[in-house]
Amino acid sequence: MTTALAITDLTKDFPVGKRLFGPPRGVVHAVRPVTLDVAEGETLGIVGESGCGKSTLARMLVGLLPPTAGTIKINGQPLDNADPALFGRKIQYVFQDPISSLNPRKTIRQIMEAPLRHLHNMPAADRARRINQIFAAVNLREEFLDRYPHEFSGGQAQRIGIARALAADARIVILDEPVSALDVSVQAQVLNLLADLKGQFGLTYLFISHDLAVVEAVSDRVAVLYFGSVVEVGPATAVFSQPRHPYTKLLAESAPVVGRPLAAPEGRETELPDPLNPPTGCAFRERCSKASAICAQIAPVMTEVADGVSVACHHPLTGPA
Protein backbone atom coordinates (compact mmCIF):
# COMPACT_ATOMS: atom_id res chain seq x y z
CA MET A 1 0.00 0.00 0.00
CA THR A 2 1.43 3.36 -1.03
CA THR A 3 0.65 6.33 1.19
CA ALA A 4 -0.59 9.17 -1.01
CA LEU A 5 -1.15 11.70 1.75
CA ALA A 6 0.51 11.70 5.17
CA ILE A 7 -0.70 14.24 7.71
CA THR A 8 1.38 14.40 10.87
CA ASP A 9 0.47 16.40 13.98
CA LEU A 10 -1.26 19.02 11.85
CA THR A 11 -2.44 21.83 14.09
CA LYS A 12 -4.26 25.13 13.65
CA ASP A 13 -4.72 27.72 16.36
CA PHE A 14 -6.62 30.94 15.76
CA PRO A 15 -5.81 33.83 18.07
CA VAL A 16 -9.10 35.62 18.78
CA GLY A 17 -10.01 39.02 20.21
CA LYS A 18 -6.88 40.63 18.83
CA ARG A 19 -5.93 43.93 20.42
CA LEU A 20 -3.85 46.57 18.74
CA PHE A 21 -1.22 46.25 21.44
CA GLY A 22 -0.71 43.21 23.63
CA PRO A 23 -1.54 39.56 23.21
CA PRO A 24 -4.87 38.19 21.88
CA ARG A 25 -7.62 37.51 24.41
CA GLY A 26 -7.66 33.83 23.67
CA VAL A 27 -6.80 31.05 21.26
CA VAL A 28 -9.15 28.66 19.49
CA HIS A 29 -7.52 25.29 18.86
CA ALA A 30 -9.51 24.60 15.69
CA VAL A 31 -7.41 21.56 14.73
CA ARG A 32 -5.50 19.88 17.54
CA PRO A 33 -2.62 17.71 16.41
CA VAL A 34 -4.17 15.49 13.74
CA THR A 35 -2.30 12.52 12.28
CA LEU A 36 -3.81 10.60 9.37
CA ASP A 37 -2.56 8.58 6.39
CA VAL A 38 -4.51 8.18 3.17
CA ALA A 39 -3.54 5.35 0.83
CA GLU A 40 -3.31 5.81 -2.92
CA GLY A 41 -6.71 5.23 -4.49
CA GLU A 42 -8.49 5.31 -1.16
CA THR A 43 -11.48 7.44 -0.18
CA LEU A 44 -11.12 8.62 3.40
CA GLY A 45 -14.33 10.08 4.80
CA ILE A 46 -14.07 12.77 7.45
CA VAL A 47 -17.16 13.29 9.57
CA GLY A 48 -18.06 15.46 12.50
CA GLU A 49 -20.61 18.06 13.47
CA SER A 50 -20.38 21.73 12.60
CA GLY A 51 -17.42 23.44 14.24
CA CYS A 52 -15.32 20.30 14.77
CA GLY A 53 -12.58 21.56 12.44
CA LYS A 54 -13.34 19.84 9.11
CA SER A 55 -13.00 22.93 6.94
CA THR A 56 -9.95 24.23 8.76
CA LEU A 57 -8.25 20.87 8.19
CA ALA A 58 -9.22 20.89 4.51
CA ARG A 59 -8.04 24.45 4.00
CA MET A 60 -4.63 23.62 5.45
CA LEU A 61 -4.35 20.61 3.15
CA VAL A 62 -4.76 22.76 0.04
CA GLY A 63 -2.54 25.58 1.21
CA LEU A 64 -5.34 28.09 1.85
CA LEU A 65 -4.37 28.32 5.52
CA PRO A 66 -0.87 27.97 6.95
CA PRO A 67 -0.73 25.34 9.72
CA THR A 68 0.40 26.38 13.20
CA ALA A 69 2.41 23.16 13.38
CA GLY A 70 2.74 19.76 11.76
CA THR A 71 3.50 18.43 8.29
CA ILE A 72 1.66 17.42 5.13
CA LYS A 73 3.42 15.04 2.77
CA ILE A 74 2.28 13.87 -0.63
CA ASN A 75 3.98 10.73 -1.88
CA GLY A 76 6.64 11.38 0.73
CA GLN A 77 7.28 14.95 -0.38
CA PRO A 78 6.51 17.72 2.15
CA LEU A 79 4.22 20.53 1.06
CA ASP A 80 5.58 23.92 1.88
CA ASN A 81 3.34 26.96 2.33
CA ALA A 82 6.06 29.03 0.72
CA ASP A 83 5.21 27.37 -2.62
CA PRO A 84 1.42 27.49 -3.13
CA ALA A 85 1.69 26.22 -6.72
CA LEU A 86 3.12 22.97 -5.41
CA PHE A 87 -0.12 22.42 -3.49
CA GLY A 88 -2.16 23.11 -6.61
CA ARG A 89 -0.30 20.55 -8.67
CA LYS A 90 -0.62 17.86 -6.02
CA ILE A 91 -3.89 18.43 -4.24
CA GLN A 92 -7.13 20.11 -5.30
CA TYR A 93 -10.27 21.27 -3.55
CA VAL A 94 -13.91 20.93 -4.56
CA PHE A 95 -16.06 23.38 -2.65
CA GLN A 96 -19.46 22.88 -1.09
CA ASP A 97 -21.20 25.72 -2.89
CA PRO A 98 -20.40 25.16 -6.55
CA ILE A 99 -21.76 28.38 -8.04
CA SER A 100 -20.22 30.87 -5.62
CA SER A 101 -16.89 29.05 -5.80
CA LEU A 102 -16.61 29.89 -9.52
CA ASN A 103 -15.56 33.41 -10.56
CA PRO A 104 -18.77 34.99 -11.96
CA ARG A 105 -16.90 37.22 -14.41
CA LYS A 106 -14.98 34.44 -16.15
CA THR A 107 -16.24 31.97 -18.72
CA ILE A 108 -15.96 28.31 -17.87
CA ARG A 109 -13.15 28.02 -20.41
CA GLN A 110 -11.19 30.78 -18.66
CA ILE A 111 -11.82 29.12 -15.28
CA MET A 112 -10.61 25.79 -16.61
CA GLU A 113 -7.60 27.30 -18.32
CA ALA A 114 -6.21 28.99 -15.21
CA PRO A 115 -4.69 25.87 -13.57
CA LEU A 116 -3.28 24.64 -16.89
CA ARG A 117 -1.67 27.97 -17.58
CA HIS A 118 -0.41 28.76 -14.08
CA LEU A 119 0.39 25.35 -12.68
CA HIS A 120 1.54 23.56 -15.81
CA ASN A 121 2.58 26.27 -18.22
CA MET A 122 0.74 24.40 -20.95
CA PRO A 123 0.65 25.76 -24.53
CA ALA A 124 -2.76 26.90 -25.88
CA ALA A 125 -3.40 23.92 -28.17
CA ASP A 126 -2.64 21.42 -25.40
CA ARG A 127 -4.84 23.36 -23.01
CA ALA A 128 -7.81 23.21 -25.38
CA ARG A 129 -7.34 19.46 -25.88
CA ARG A 130 -7.07 18.79 -22.16
CA ILE A 131 -10.13 20.91 -21.34
CA ASN A 132 -12.24 19.07 -23.93
CA GLN A 133 -11.07 15.73 -22.58
CA ILE A 134 -11.96 16.65 -18.98
CA PHE A 135 -15.27 18.18 -19.96
CA ALA A 136 -16.23 14.96 -21.69
CA ALA A 137 -15.19 13.00 -18.59
CA VAL A 138 -17.59 15.00 -16.38
CA ASN A 139 -20.39 14.63 -18.96
CA LEU A 140 -20.66 18.28 -19.88
CA ARG A 141 -21.17 19.56 -23.42
CA GLU A 142 -18.35 21.49 -25.06
CA GLU A 143 -20.62 24.44 -25.85
CA PHE A 144 -20.93 25.14 -22.09
CA LEU A 145 -17.30 26.23 -22.06
CA ASP A 146 -18.14 29.71 -23.34
CA ARG A 147 -20.86 30.41 -20.81
CA TYR A 148 -20.69 31.98 -17.35
CA PRO A 149 -21.19 30.24 -13.97
CA HIS A 150 -24.64 31.76 -13.24
CA GLU A 151 -26.03 30.03 -16.34
CA PHE A 152 -25.73 26.61 -14.71
CA SER A 153 -27.79 24.59 -12.28
CA GLY A 154 -26.21 23.48 -8.98
CA GLY A 155 -25.45 20.00 -10.31
CA GLN A 156 -23.87 21.31 -13.53
CA ALA A 157 -21.86 23.89 -11.58
CA GLN A 158 -20.55 21.16 -9.29
CA ARG A 159 -19.47 19.15 -12.36
CA ILE A 160 -17.59 22.25 -13.48
CA GLY A 161 -16.01 22.57 -10.01
CA ILE A 162 -14.89 18.96 -10.29
CA ALA A 163 -13.62 19.54 -13.84
CA ARG A 164 -11.58 22.50 -12.64
CA ALA A 165 -10.02 20.37 -9.91
CA LEU A 166 -9.17 17.69 -12.49
CA ALA A 167 -7.64 20.23 -14.88
CA ALA A 168 -4.85 20.84 -12.38
CA ASP A 169 -3.90 17.17 -12.85
CA ALA A 170 -3.61 16.61 -9.10
CA ARG A 171 -4.11 13.04 -7.91
CA ILE A 172 -5.54 13.95 -4.50
CA VAL A 173 -8.86 15.73 -4.30
CA ILE A 174 -10.44 17.17 -1.18
CA LEU A 175 -14.20 17.05 -1.53
CA ASP A 176 -15.63 19.43 1.08
CA GLU A 177 -19.35 18.67 1.41
CA PRO A 178 -19.48 18.26 -2.39
CA VAL A 179 -23.14 17.29 -2.59
CA SER A 180 -24.65 18.96 0.49
CA ALA A 181 -25.92 21.97 -1.47
CA LEU A 182 -27.51 19.83 -4.21
CA ASP A 183 -30.99 18.37 -4.57
CA VAL A 184 -31.19 14.76 -3.46
CA SER A 185 -31.89 13.59 -7.02
CA VAL A 186 -28.73 15.32 -8.28
CA GLN A 187 -26.59 14.15 -5.34
CA ALA A 188 -26.58 10.55 -6.56
CA GLN A 189 -25.52 11.59 -10.08
CA VAL A 190 -22.60 13.62 -8.74
CA LEU A 191 -21.55 10.81 -6.38
CA ASN A 192 -21.62 8.31 -9.26
CA LEU A 193 -19.57 10.68 -11.38
CA LEU A 194 -17.00 11.06 -8.58
CA ALA A 195 -16.73 7.27 -8.36
CA ASP A 196 -16.17 6.97 -12.15
CA LEU A 197 -13.58 9.74 -12.19
CA LYS A 198 -11.69 8.17 -9.33
CA GLY A 199 -11.08 5.05 -11.40
CA GLN A 200 -10.51 6.89 -14.67
CA PHE A 201 -7.95 9.38 -13.31
CA GLY A 202 -6.46 7.26 -10.51
CA LEU A 203 -7.57 9.67 -7.78
CA THR A 204 -7.40 9.59 -4.00
CA TYR A 205 -10.26 11.34 -2.19
CA LEU A 206 -10.73 13.00 1.16
CA PHE A 207 -14.47 13.26 1.46
CA ILE A 208 -15.62 15.70 4.14
CA SER A 209 -19.24 15.69 5.19
CA HIS A 210 -21.59 15.89 8.12
CA ASP A 211 -23.92 13.48 6.24
CA LEU A 212 -23.11 10.06 7.63
CA ALA A 213 -25.16 8.15 5.06
CA VAL A 214 -23.24 9.72 2.18
CA VAL A 215 -19.88 9.19 3.87
CA GLU A 216 -20.68 5.56 4.58
CA ALA A 217 -21.67 5.02 0.96
CA VAL A 218 -18.51 6.47 -0.56
CA SER A 219 -15.69 5.86 1.92
CA ASP A 220 -13.22 3.02 2.33
CA ARG A 221 -12.16 4.35 5.73
CA VAL A 222 -13.63 7.01 7.97
CA ALA A 223 -12.09 9.43 10.46
CA VAL A 224 -14.41 10.94 13.05
CA LEU A 225 -13.44 14.42 14.15
CA TYR A 226 -14.54 15.92 17.47
CA PHE A 227 -13.52 19.35 18.76
CA GLY A 228 -10.49 19.44 16.46
CA SER A 229 -9.22 15.91 17.15
CA VAL A 230 -9.62 12.57 15.43
CA VAL A 231 -11.44 10.38 17.95
CA GLU A 232 -12.04 7.27 15.83
CA VAL A 233 -10.64 6.00 12.56
CA GLY A 234 -11.16 2.72 10.78
CA PRO A 235 -12.80 0.91 7.85
CA ALA A 236 -16.15 2.56 7.08
CA THR A 237 -18.13 -0.66 7.53
CA ALA A 238 -16.56 -1.31 10.95
CA VAL A 239 -16.94 2.25 12.21
CA PHE A 240 -20.59 2.53 11.21
CA SER A 241 -21.70 -0.99 12.12
CA GLN A 242 -19.94 -0.98 15.47
CA PRO A 243 -18.90 2.46 16.67
CA ARG A 244 -16.24 2.20 19.38
CA HIS A 245 -16.14 5.82 20.44
CA PRO A 246 -19.23 7.07 22.29
CA TYR A 247 -19.20 10.17 20.08
CA THR A 248 -19.33 8.09 16.88
CA LYS A 249 -22.31 6.26 18.36
CA LEU A 250 -24.01 9.56 19.22
CA LEU A 251 -23.40 10.83 15.69
CA ALA A 252 -24.82 7.66 14.18
CA GLU A 253 -27.86 7.80 16.46
CA SER A 254 -28.58 11.44 15.73
CA ALA A 255 -28.23 11.06 11.94
CA PRO A 256 -31.55 11.90 10.32
CA VAL A 257 -33.61 8.82 9.56
CA VAL A 258 -37.04 8.99 7.97
CA GLY A 259 -39.63 8.71 10.70
CA ARG A 260 -37.23 9.45 13.56
CA PRO A 261 -37.11 12.93 15.07
CA LEU A 262 -33.78 14.73 14.97
CA ALA A 263 -32.92 14.89 18.65
CA ALA A 264 -29.96 14.22 20.86
CA PRO A 265 -30.40 11.50 23.50
CA GLU A 266 -32.18 12.91 26.53
CA GLY A 267 -30.36 14.82 29.22
CA ARG A 268 -27.14 15.10 27.27
CA GLU A 269 -25.26 18.20 26.28
CA THR A 270 -25.81 18.79 22.60
CA GLU A 271 -23.19 21.44 22.06
CA LEU A 272 -19.48 21.31 21.43
CA PRO A 273 -17.49 22.69 24.39
CA ASP A 274 -16.62 26.39 24.44
CA PRO A 275 -13.48 26.63 22.26
CA LEU A 276 -12.12 29.46 24.40
CA ASN A 277 -12.64 27.47 27.58
CA PRO A 278 -12.04 23.82 26.71
CA PRO A 279 -12.62 21.12 29.31
CA THR A 280 -9.73 19.22 30.88
CA GLY A 281 -9.09 15.63 29.81
CA CYS A 282 -11.44 14.26 27.17
CA ALA A 283 -13.29 16.97 25.25
CA PHE A 284 -16.34 14.72 24.88
CA ARG A 285 -16.75 13.79 28.54
CA GLU A 286 -19.53 16.29 29.32
CA ARG A 287 -21.71 14.66 26.66
CA CYS A 288 -20.66 11.10 27.38
CA SER A 289 -22.62 8.51 29.39
CA LYS A 290 -19.44 6.51 29.99
CA ALA A 291 -17.39 9.37 31.46
CA SER A 292 -15.51 8.62 34.67
CA ALA A 293 -12.94 10.40 36.82
CA ILE A 294 -10.04 9.60 34.51
CA CYS A 295 -11.81 11.31 31.59
CA ALA A 296 -11.61 14.64 33.42
CA GLN A 297 -7.92 14.19 34.14
CA ILE A 298 -6.24 12.65 31.13
CA ALA A 299 -6.92 13.29 27.44
CA PRO A 300 -7.17 9.85 25.81
CA VAL A 301 -4.77 9.04 22.97
CA MET A 302 -5.52 7.06 19.81
CA THR A 303 -5.18 3.33 20.49
CA GLU A 304 -5.93 0.42 18.16
CA VAL A 305 -8.89 -1.52 19.59
CA ALA A 306 -9.77 -3.79 16.67
CA ASP A 307 -8.45 -4.65 13.23
CA GLY A 308 -7.58 -1.27 11.72
CA VAL A 309 -9.87 0.61 14.13
CA SER A 310 -8.35 3.12 16.54
CA VAL A 311 -10.13 5.30 19.09
CA ALA A 312 -9.17 7.98 21.55
CA CYS A 313 -11.32 6.91 24.50
CA HIS A 314 -10.76 5.60 28.02
CA HIS A 315 -13.94 3.48 27.78
CA PRO A 316 -14.33 2.29 24.19
CA LEU A 317 -17.60 0.55 23.41
CA THR A 318 -17.39 -3.17 22.89
CA GLY A 319 -20.91 -4.40 22.10
CA PRO A 320 -22.76 -4.13 18.78
CA ALA A 321 -24.24 -0.73 17.93
Ligand SMILES: Nc1ncnc2c1ncn2[C@@H]1O[C@H](COP(=O)(O)OP(=O)(O)OP(=O)(O)O)[C@@H](O)[C@H]1O
Ligand atom coordinates in the same frame (compact mmCIF):
# COMPACT_ATOMS: atom_id res chain seq x y z
N1 LIG B 1 -10.69 32.41 11.19
C1 LIG B 1 -11.07 31.91 12.35
N2 LIG B 1 -10.88 32.59 13.50
C2 LIG B 1 -11.25 32.10 14.70
N3 LIG B 1 -11.84 30.90 14.86
C3 LIG B 1 -12.06 30.17 13.77
C4 LIG B 1 -11.71 30.63 12.44
N4 LIG B 1 -12.07 29.67 11.54
C5 LIG B 1 -12.62 28.67 12.26
N5 LIG B 1 -12.62 28.95 13.58
C6 LIG B 1 -13.11 28.12 14.69
O1 LIG B 1 -12.47 26.86 14.57
C7 LIG B 1 -13.35 25.80 14.90
C8 LIG B 1 -13.46 24.84 13.72
O2 LIG B 1 -14.13 25.48 12.64
P1 LIG B 1 -14.35 24.80 11.20
O3 LIG B 1 -15.03 25.81 10.33
O4 LIG B 1 -13.07 24.22 10.72
O5 LIG B 1 -15.35 23.63 11.55
P2 LIG B 1 -16.26 22.74 10.57
O6 LIG B 1 -16.29 21.40 11.19
O7 LIG B 1 -15.74 22.84 9.19
O8 LIG B 1 -17.66 23.44 10.68
P3 LIG B 1 -18.76 23.67 9.51
O9 LIG B 1 -19.25 22.30 9.15
O10 LIG B 1 -19.80 24.51 10.21
O11 LIG B 1 -18.06 24.38 8.40
C9 LIG B 1 -14.67 26.47 15.29
O12 LIG B 1 -14.69 26.62 16.69
C10 LIG B 1 -14.60 27.80 14.59
O13 LIG B 1 -15.37 28.76 15.28
